[in-house]
Amino acid sequence: xxxxxxxxxxxxxxxxxxxxxxxxxxxxxxxxxxxxxxxxxxxxxxxxxxxxxxxxxxxxxxxxxxxxxxxxxxxxxxxxxxxxxxxxxxxxxxxxxxxxxxxxxxxxxxxxxxxxxxxxxxxxxxxxxxxx
Amino acid sequence: xxxxxxxxxxxxxxxxxxxxxxxxxxxxxxxxxxxxxxxxxxxxxxxxxxxxxxxxxxxxxxxxxxxxxxxxxxxxxxxxxxxxxxxxxxxxxxxxxxxxxxxxxxxxxxxxxxxxxxxxxxxxxxxxxxxxxxxxxxxxxxxxxxxxxxxxxxxxxxxxxxxxxxxxxxxxxxxxxxxxxxxxxxxxxxxxxxxx
Numbered sequence: 001x002x003x004x005x006x007x008x009x010x011x012x013x014x015x016x017x018x019x020x021x022x023x024x025x026x027x028x029x030x031x032x033x034x035x036x037x038x039x040x041x042x043x044x045x046x047x048x049x050x051x052x053x054x055x056x057x058x059x060x061x062x063x064x065x066x067x068x069x070x071x072x073x074x075x076x077x078x079x080x081x082x083x084x085x086x087x088x089x090x091x092x093x094x095x096x097x098x099x100x101x102x103x104x105x106x107x108x109x110x111x112x113x114x115x116x117x118x119x120x121x122x123x124x125x126x127x128x129x130x131x132x
Numbered sequence: 133x134x135x136x137x138x139x140x141x142x143x144x145x146x147x148x149x150x151x152x153x154x155x156x157x158x159x160x161x162x163x164x165x166x167x168x169x170x171x172x173x174x175x176x177x178x179x180x181x182x183x184x185x186x187x188x189x190x191x192x193x194x195x196x197x198x199x200x201x202x203x204x205x206x207x208x209x210x211x212x213x214x215x216x217x218x219x220x221x222x223x224x225x226x227x228x229x230x231x232x233x234x235x236x237x238x239x240x241x242x243x244x245x246x247x248x249x250x251x252x253x254x255x256x257x258x259x260x261x262x263x264x265x266x267x268x269x270x271x272x273x274x275x276x277x278x279x280x281x282x283x284x285x286x287x288x289x290x291x292x293x294x295x296x297x298x299x300x301x302x303x304x305x306x307x308x309x310x311x312x313x314x315x316x317x318x319x320x321x322x323x324x325x326x327x328x
Binding site for chain 2: 009011012014015016018019020021022023025026030031033034035037038040041042044045046
């Protein structure tokens, strides 16, 4: 008899015999409970695997979710006609940048003359009415 | 026709079947020895059963996919951790209980003599000798330091080699050899040569 490839002394051989005897004497109640515990562990292992196995459907679920997302985005997108028109073929953002950086525009805002613009609007309305 | 199920496992999958069968075989092979090892450390039957059950569950849940040759050291490592947790909890509980009034320890013990009867009886002639030897060895094991007892039981009872024992105990192979050597020396000093 050996212990992991090493030869055993007589004491170790006897100790093993005694220990194995103590295992043989484990009562039926304890054996039954250990048996139940083993089956519970195997069932738990199965539940875990079954749970993980649901991830095999993940690619299909992901594709469906992505398609739905694209559909929702397209559905809620504003029509092209409502976009602000660019002047002289320029992009609106570029135009805004020019307004913000233009010193003249800032001067105009600083020298805001409300009465002039009100008068100009009234003239414009009067002109439109006389034309019609 | 419905698929054959074990828990929630589809046993029609041959790979799952093979793994479940191998795990069942492994656990069936170690459960009794594991119980004795846990019982030697905890000195309480129900606690030892709980520890073994927890170790089985954790192995099955977390390591069932690992190669079967790794299961034994992993299982005993988990069991050892569980035993330590229970010992720590018991120490804390003992401190708390010291402040509470005394009560019976075995209130919930099942005392069914039929259920607790030994399952396999040895030959009558040999029985007395074995009774004495088992009792003496168990008492001597209780007196060993925990690491020495663990090394001795894993190597002698479970048959783990030095590498497996080191993995299960979370120490070096050199430490295993030292613990084991000291355990044998201490037991021999207490028991003589354990002649049977």
